[in-house]
Amino acid sequence: MALRTPLYEKHVAAGARMVEFGGFDMPLQYSTIRDEHIAVRTRCGLFDLSHMGEVRFSGDGALEAVQHLVTNDVARLEVGGALYSVMCNQQGGIVDDVVVYREPGGYMVVINAACRAKDVDWMRAHSGGASLDDLSHELALLAVQGPRAVKVVSEMTADDVTGVRPFHSVDTSVAGVHAAVSRTGYTGEDGFELYVDAADAPGLWDALLEAGSSEGMLPCGLGARDTLRLEAGLRLYGQDMDDDTDPYSCGLGWTVKLQKGEFIGSAALARIDPSIPPRRFVGIALQGRAIARHGQRVLAGGRDAGEVTSGTYSFTLDHSIATASIDSDIPTDADISIDIRGTTAAAEVVPLPFYRRPKGA
Amino acid sequence: MADLSNYRFTASHEWVRVEGATATVGITDHAQAQLGDVIFLELPEVGTTLKAGAKFGAIESVKAASDLYAPVRGTVAEVNGALTDHPEMVNADPYGDGWMLRLSDASDDGADLLDEAGYAKLVGA
Numbered sequence: 253m254a255l256r257t258p259l260y261e262k263h264v265a266a267g268a269r270m271v272e273f274g275g276f277d278m279p280l281q282y283s284t285i286r287d288e289h290i291a292v293r294t295r296c297g298l299f300d301l302s303h304m305g306e307v308r309f310s311g312d313g314a315l316e317a318v319q320h321l322v323t324n325d326v327a328r329l330e331v332g333g334a335l336y337s338v339m340c341n342q343q344g345g346i347v348d349d350v351v352v353y354r355e356p357g358g359y360m361v362v363i364n365a366a367c368r369a370k371d372v373d374w375m376r377a378h379s380g381g382a383s384l385d386d387l388s389h390e391l392a393l394l395a396v397q398g399p400r401a402v403k404v405v406s407e408m409t410a411d412d413v414t415g416v417r418p419f420h421s422v423d424t425s426v427a428g429v430h431a432a433v434s435r436t437g438y439t440g441e442d443g444f445e446l447y448v449d450a451a452d453a454p455g456l457w458d459a460l461l462e463a464g465s466s467e468g469m470l471p472c473g474l475g476a477r478d479t480l481r482l483e484a485g486l487r488l489y490g491q492d493m494d495d496d497t498d499p500y501s502c503g504l505g506w507t508v509k510l511q512k513g514e515f516i517g518s519a520a521l522a523r524i525d526p527s528i529p530p531r532r533f534v535g536i537a538l539q540g541r542a543i544a545r546h547g548q549r550v551l552a553g554g555r556d557a558g559e560v561t562s563g564t565y566s567f568t569l570d571h572s573i574a575t576a577s578i579d580s581d582i583p584t585d586a587d588i589s590i591d592i593r594g595t596t597a598a599a600e601v602v603p604l605p606f607y608r609r610p611k612g613a
Numbered sequence: 614m615a616d617l618s619n620y621r622f623t624a625s626h627e628w629v630r631v632e633g634a635t636a637t638v639g640i641t642d643h644a645q646a647q648l649g650d651v652i653f654l655e656l657p658e659v660g661t662t663l664k665a666g667a668k669f670g671a672i673e674s675v676k677a678a679s680d681l682y683a684p685v686r687g688t689v690a691e692v693n694g695a696l697t698d699h700p701e702m703v704n705a706d707p708y709g710d711g712w713m714l715r716l717s718d719a720s721d722d723g724a725d726l727l728d729e730a731g732y733a734k735l736v737g738a
Contacts, residue, residue: 269649285650285675286701475649475675541653541700543673564675565652572652593671593678595655 257302258392258453268473274365276303279473288476289567292439295468296398298460299477301445302453303365305388307375310358317382318352318359320516321375323499325509329354334419334436337507339371340517344498344524347374349489351436353421360387364489378516392453394446396460397480399609400467401443408463409433413444427459438477440484440607479564482573485535485605491546492533492561492575500529501577502561503604531558531577535604536588538572541565542597544590550576551596552586560590566606573606574599615708621684621721622732628708629684629726636685636719639712640672640703643736648674651703654696656713661689665724669714672703685724687716 254277263270268279279300281288291297309317318326324337333354339347348367353360363371372386396405406414411424413433421434432447448456461469478488487493493502498521500508505526510518524530538544544563549556558578566573574590582588588599620628626644630637645651653673663669663683670681693712696702703711727735 280676281649284701284704479675541673542655543652543675543678545678 255303257300258450259300259302259457262454262457263300266471268471271474273474274303275368276365278303279471281473281475282471285473285475285479286567288470288472289479291468291470292398292441292472292476292480293568294399295470296396296400296404296443296464297439297470297472297476298457298464299395299397299472300392300453300457301395302392302450304393305363305365305368305371305386306391306393306447307361307363307372308355308358308385308387309361309379309382310385311383313380313382314358317375317379317384318361319512320380321378322350322352322361323508323515323517323521324352325512326352326354326359327512331356332420332422334421334434336419338493338499338504339374340499340521341495342517342520344517344520345495346489346493346497346499346502346504347371347495349487349493349504353432353434362393366490390450392448392450394448394453394456394460395437395443396446396464396469397437397439397441397443398469399441400464400469401441404460404464404467404469405433405444405446408459416444427456427463429456431456438484438486439480440486440605441480441609479567482562482564482575483566483568483605483607485575485607488562497577498524498530500524500526501531501533503533505529528580530580532580532582533561534576534578534584535602535606536560536574536576536590536599537569537602537606538574538590538597538599540597541572542592542595543572544574544592544597544599548593549591550578551589551591552578552582557582557586557588568607572597575604617708617729620708621726621728622735623682623684623726624735625682627682627684629721631685631719631721634717634719635690636687636716637712638669638684638714638716639707640681641732641736642707645704645707645711648672648676648679649704650675651700654700654703654713656692656696657689659689659692663687663689663716665721681713683716684726685716685719685721687719689714690717691715
């Protein structure tokens with residue numbers, strides 16, 4: 253029996269196609285993935301991300317515990333600041349990718365739904381004496397993303413949020429509901445993620461949809477979330493990385509701050525030369541529309557060179573795109589192709605991200 | 614709702630409409646709804662001969678890729694070229710503009726087809 257977010261009834265009432273993801277019954281799409289994708293790129297979209305987990309570290313030892321658990325340097329965060337990181341095991345493999353928020357009384361770490369049980373066990377086992385609370389069922393998370401997202405949300409908040417910088421968050425109220433309003437997202441667009449009490453989520457969902465209707469807002473499901481994040485070059489845990497992938501091998505070496513001192517996995521990671529990681533994570537543009545999917549083989553000069561980690565059709569670029577984990581010695585200008593169900597599809601290595609939102613938009 | 618009384622269906626969710634020796638082939642509304650946003654179709658060359666039940670191509674949506682099977686035997690006389698640039702027509706109008714093949718010398722000899730009621734029962738509609 254899959255878990256349900258506080259917005260489950262809203263999704264069913266809206267006629268969403270539901271799918272199990274990370275142990276939750278989640279909306280895959282309300283209308284079409286294409287329409288929802290385009291709404292976020294050109295107007296705005298509303299997402300239920302309440303399946304995501306949140307773990308709060310508080311009291312003495314919170315900083316030390318989080319520093320020990322994640323690869324990035326959270327000591328540099330001021331209250332209200334946030335950063336993206338990975339959490340590694342002793343071998344340097346990625347346990348999960350996370351966002352860490354600095355709060356007045358400690359830190360909140362946002363984790364993937366599918367990893368929640370594993371992560372919480374891991375955190376409890378490796379956090380020394382720090383106090384740790386799993387808030388995943390108490391908090392709901394709604395995201396408003398797209399070029400009109402800031403306008404929609406800022407007209408509903410008690411305090412001005414237009415000046416909140418990327419990867420920063422403020423506590424205020426939205427439509428009368430207490431919320432942590434965070435300038436973050438997983439779509440490549442500007443926008444906010446709103447952390448609220450689970451009980452407040454249904455009312456806020458309705459209020460956001462009503463306020464967004466004049467701005468062309470659509471409710472968006474996990475289908476569009478995946479096509480949007482892949483265009484934006486953002487990783488998905490379980491597909492692009494797992495417990496056996498080190499951060500350098502999936503292009504996340506920038507989250508590793510060895511100079512901050514010892515942390516879980518630091519010794520193993522220190523032995524990797526970042527310029528020659530065990531695997532290289534690359535963006536791949538396909539010429540046609542056939543979709544390269546997770547696990548399909550990448551060929552370079554006719555020989556097997558690795559595998560597709562994620563792939564989809566880019567509604568923005570009108571061709572298929574993928575990310576792949578390839579042998580480190582493959583030159584970036586090599587002739588690449590992908591074996592898509594027995595058919596060889598021509599492709600080329602391209603820089604990530606595939607899509608970057610226009611400046612000033 | 615389209616009038617489907619002239620359509621016959623396969624358990625693999627294709628439809629066929631036979632008029633004399635010509636057959637038109639597509640996928641059902643149930644199939645397009647299950648697939649979601651159709652992105653790409655791999656269709657055979659004109660002149661290809663197909664047996665009933667033979668794989669004739671593939672369809673890909675954002676979600677999944679599926680093989681396509683000929684409901685009846687015949688020779689590919691025409692493929693719907695409009696689907697190359699607008700595969701979403703399969704979603705919008707699966708029984709009309711979203712057709713995929715026209716077969717000549719078509720025959721349902723040896724084909725295992727369902728009528729509208731039989732297919733509705735199969736998909737639990």
